[in-house]
Every structure is written in structure tokens, then in C-alpha cells.
Amino acid sequence: MFTSLSAWLISLSGKQFDRPQEYDDPNATIANILAEVRQLGAATDFPPNKLKTGHGEYCIYVLDKLADEALKKSGFKWGKPLYPEEETEEESTVDDDVELTLDKVDDEIAEEEDIEEEESFLDLEGLRNLQTNKETAESSRPEEIMESSVDANEWRLEVERVTPSLKVHIRTDNKDWRTHVDQMHLHKDGIETALSETKGYLDKLHKEITRTLEKIGSREKYINNQLEHLLQDFRGTQDGLAEVKEQYRQASGGVTERTRQLAEVTEELERIKQEMEERGSSMTDGSPLVKIKQALQRLKNEVIQMDVRVGVVEQNLLQAKLKDKTNMQRDMNKPIGNANDYDYLKG
Incomplete structure (x- = not known):
């Protein structure tokens, strides 16, 4: 990802840079990126191995330099910041008046308590003035019932408009x-x-559990008393069972030994049976006799062939002897010639 971003930023800055592929040499790719950064005049006094990881301080530094160069080439300029308009003081004042804090409520409650304490004292002058005001009010009281001239719908709309402003918002403080x-x-x-x-x-559950435990205890005692003789019989039976198990263990040891001996005898018997079967099969089998007869027949045939060959050889020898004898007689009957012939015969 780092090499792809670097290649993209270099291409945006107006330089030709091949996009790195998956099987490219990472050392060569990092060296090419650092060469482009050096051409921008940025310092690269860090080892190239720091960029192989694809993250870290040096990778951010290289991307920052390349991004600055790309923005310069594209003609990007930073504009002036736009600040949001602030609300007027009148609206904030109205909001502050509408929303009462807990401190103001406490102050008002304290003032009301002070007023009540002051009113608890008997004020004669105030009573006299109050009596005078009552007499004046009674004299000025109208003789007929006053009727309002305001429309009910307009009054209802006014109440709906003013109601949100009359709500008291008390901020709860968790530290209070x-x-x-x-x-x-x-x-x-x-x-x-x-x-x-x-x-x-x-308490009810405890009473029920206690009552149940008492019942269980009494039932257990009753059962133990009723089954005492059965328990004794059971213990005696268990002792007898233990003795029988011991006898069985001893007997099973002898049975195991005899079983082993039986297995050995059975194995020996099987071996003897196998030998007897082999001998019986060899005695009743006529294949050896057939083989012997066939061998004798082959020997006879070979003897006959040898006799024929011997006869042929004897015939050849006899013919050779007769031929030699005939030649000798012919030579002996031949007249004696010159000395050369004599030397020939002598030789």
C-alpha cells in the first residue's frame, strides 16, 4: 500500500514512475522512491529498511513530502477559514432566563423561608392595614359577575405559546x-x-424445613427399629458373600493354571495332528510314483537315443577302419617304383 501510494503521488507530481507489482524487488522499489524524494530536496538520512514495513514515522514523512509536491504541481491553494456565526446576546439571555439552575431555585426557597419567618411575627400595623384594605375591597366589589371579553381560542393559543417558556429545568448534580x-x-x-x-x-420456609426434618428423623428411627433384625441378617449375608468370594478367587487361580495347561496340550495335539496329516497325505499321494515313472521313461528314451548314437558312431568307425584297411592293402599291392616312391613308402 505504501509503495502504491508513493507511485501515485509521484505520477501526480508530473514524473514518470512505474507502478510497483507484486513480484518486484522491494529493495529496488524503495531505492527508486527515495531517489524521487531526494530530487525534491528532502532529507533522507534514515535507512531504507525503515520503509519496507510500510508504516511508521519515516513512511509518513515520505508520503508527506510527495503529497506536498503533488499539491504544488496541481496548483492547489489553501483558502481562508470560514467561522460559524455566533448567536446574538439577546437569544442567549432569553435562554438563560428560561432555564433555571438549581442554585437559583435554592435561593428562591431560602427567600421564601425568610419571608415566612418574618410573617410569623405579629404585625399589628399590618393587620390594621389589611382590615382597611378588606373594607375598601368590599366597598369596591362589583354587584354583578365580571365576564371576560377575551376569546377562548386566543387565550388557548396564548397559553400554548407561553407554556414552553414557563418550564423549569433543574439540572441534577450527582455530587449534591x-x-x-x-x-x-x-x-x-x-x-x-x-x-x-x-x-x-x-421464617415460614424455616418452619416447614424444621418440621420436615423432624418427620424424617422420626421415620428413620422407626425404620431402623423395625429393620434391625433384617440388618443383622444382611450383615451376616455380606460376611458369607465375602467368604464365598475368597473361595472363588482361590478356585479361579487353580482354574486359570489348568486352563493354561489345557491350552498347551491342545496346541501340542494340533501340531501332532498336522504332522500325521502331512505324513498320511505323503503316503497316499501317488504323484511321487508318477514322477518316478516319468523319470524312468525319460531315462529309457535317453538310453535308446544314446544306443542309436553309439551305433552310428561305431558304424562310422567301422567304415573308417575299412577304408583305412582298403587303402593300406592298395598301397601294399602297388609295385615299387623309383627311389622317391621308396622314400615315400618308408616315410
Whole structure:
């Protein structure tokens, strides 16, 4: 990814740079990228191996330099920042008046308490003025019921318009000790209520469990008393069973030894049977006699052939002897010639 981004930025800066492929030599690719960065006049006083990982400080440095050069070549310019318009002071003042904080509410409550404390004292002058005001109000009271001239729909619209402004927004502070105290009292009441109900259930459950355990204990004692003789018989039977198991173990040891001996005898018997079968099959088998007869017949044929050959050889020898004898007689009957013939005969 790093080499692809570098190649793309170099191409945006107006230079020819081949996009690296998957099987390209990474050392050669890194060397080409560093050469382009050096041509931009940037310092590259770090080892090329730092760029092989594809991430890190030096990779960001190289991409930053190449991006700056690409922006310069493309003619990109930074514009002036646009700041958002701020709200007027009147609107903020209205919002502050509408939203009451917890501190203002506390101050108002304290003022009301002070007023109530002041009113708790008997003020004669105030009572006299109050009596005078009552008499004046009674004298100025109209004789007929006053009727409003305002339209009900207009009054309802005015109420709907003013109602959002009359809402009191109290910001709850988690650090306020009053909130913590209220929560503590609330949790305490809940715990006490749940405890009273749960305690009743647990007491009832405890009584039932105790009653059940007592019943189980009494039943167990009764069963033990009723089954005492059966338990004794059972223990005696267990002892007898243990003795029988011991006898069986001893007997099984002898049986195992005899079984091993039986296996050895059976194996020896099988071996003897196999030998007897082999001998019986060899005695009743006529194939050896047939083979002997065939061999004798072949010998006879070979003897006959040898006799024929011997006869032929004897005939050849006899003919050779007769021929030699005939030649000798012819030579002896031949008249004696010159000395050369004599020398020939002598030789």
C-alpha cells in the first residue's frame, strides 16, 4: 500500500514512475522512491529498511513530502477559514432566563423561608392595614359577575405559546449531598419493605424445613427399629458373600493354571495332528510314483537315443577302419617304383 501510494503521488507530481507489482524487488522499489524524494530536496538520512514495513514515522514523512509536491504541481491553494456565526446576546439571555439552575431555585426557597419567618411575627400595623384594605375591597366589589371579553381560542393559543417558556429545568448534580440522601432513604425504604416480606417467607420456609426434618428423623428411627433384625441378617449375608468370594478367587487361580495347561496340550495335539496329516497325505499321494515313472521313461528314451548314437558312431568307425584297411592293402599291392616312391613308402 505504501509503495502504491508513493507511485501515485509521484505520477501526480508530473514524473514518470512505474507502478510497483507484486513480484518486484522491494529493495529496488524503495531505492527508486527515495531517489524521487531526494530530487525534491528532502532529507533522507534514515535507512531504507525503515520503509519496507510500510508504516511508521519515516513512511509518513515520505508520503508527506510527495503529497506536498503533488499539491504544488496541481496548483492547489489553501483558502481562508470560514467561522460559524455566533448567536446574538439577546437569544442567549432569553435562554438563560428560561432555564433555571438549581442554585437559583435554592435561593428562591431560602427567600421564601425568610419571608415566612418574618410573617410569623405579629404585625399589628399590618393587620390594621389589611382590615382597611378588606373594607375598601368590599366597598369596591362589583354587584354583578365580571365576564371576560377575551376569546377562548386566543387565550388557548396564548397559553400554548407561553407554556414552553414557563418550564423549569433543574439540572441534577450527582455530587449534591441532597440527591445522595434522597437516594439513600429511597433504597432504605425499599430494603426494609423487601426485608419484611422476605423475612416472613424465610421464617415460614424455616418452619416447614424444621418440621420436615423432624418427620424424617422420626421415620428413620422407626425404620431402623423395625429393620434391625433384617440388618443383622444382611450383615451376616455380606460376611458369607465375602467368604464365598475368597473361595472363588482361590478356585479361579487353580482354574486359570489348568486352563493354561489345557491350552498347551491342545496346541501340542494340533501340531501332532498336522504332522500325521502331512505324513498320511505323503503316503497316499501317488504323484511321487508318477514322477518316478516319468523319470524312468525319460531315462529309457535317453538310453535308446544314446544306443542309436553309439551305433552310428561305431558304424562310422567301422567304415573308417575299412577304408583305412582298403587303402593300406592298395598301397601294399602297388609295385615299387623309383627311389622317391621308396622314400615315400618308408616315410
